[in-house]
Amino acid sequence: AQTVTQSQPEMSVQEAETVTLSCTYDTSESDYYLFWYKQPPSRQMILVIRQEAYKQQNATENRFSVNFQKAAKSFSLKISDSQLGDAAMYFCAYRSGLLNTNAGKSTFGDGTTLTVKP
């Protein structure tokens, strides 16, 4: 079974500064995807960034980037130039590729609550 671990229940960052959220995972599958989702108080799950396991290049989406270390099974999220609107719960998620027994199923970490201080 796949597991996802987020070791930081809470993080805070000063507005305009940079923060890194940690995530590690465990799997025996070779075909999978990794995601970071943001969940504000409205509870809508918003996709922040995704990474295909077969791609070596780290994904980047505007102020959001990841550090994907496949051998170490680590997938951290860096938020640059933090904004007040970034405050939310962030979930790291693992999703099995469609060729696997657990095709399409996602496993989520426990989440990190990010506070942005003005």
Added chain:
Amino acid sequence: SAVISQKPSRDICQRGTSLTIQCQVDSQVTMMFWYRQQPGQSLTLIATANQGSEATYESGFVIDKFPISRPNLTFSTLTVSNMSPEDSSIYLCSVLRRGGDIQYFGAGTRLSVL
């Protein structure tokens, strides 16, 4: 992106009753899932909704408690049966499009059981 309409957005129910949550997607999708998010916790997969056949349930979830239907490629329902206060959670519908690698989520249903 996929537009997912999930109803109701919230409800307050009495112990022992049942609630059916609907999930409607704006286009055909290959996979539909139901998740539960208990207060302050992460998302846990309840089951995969299969078109025209019985849903596939994860460990700890059973059909008698959480019956699921998926009559076509764009619609699914989750029923929470014989509710107790422990069922108070957010229930989320999620979909994968054909060939897509992105999972989309509905806005969730916040259920409170008294």
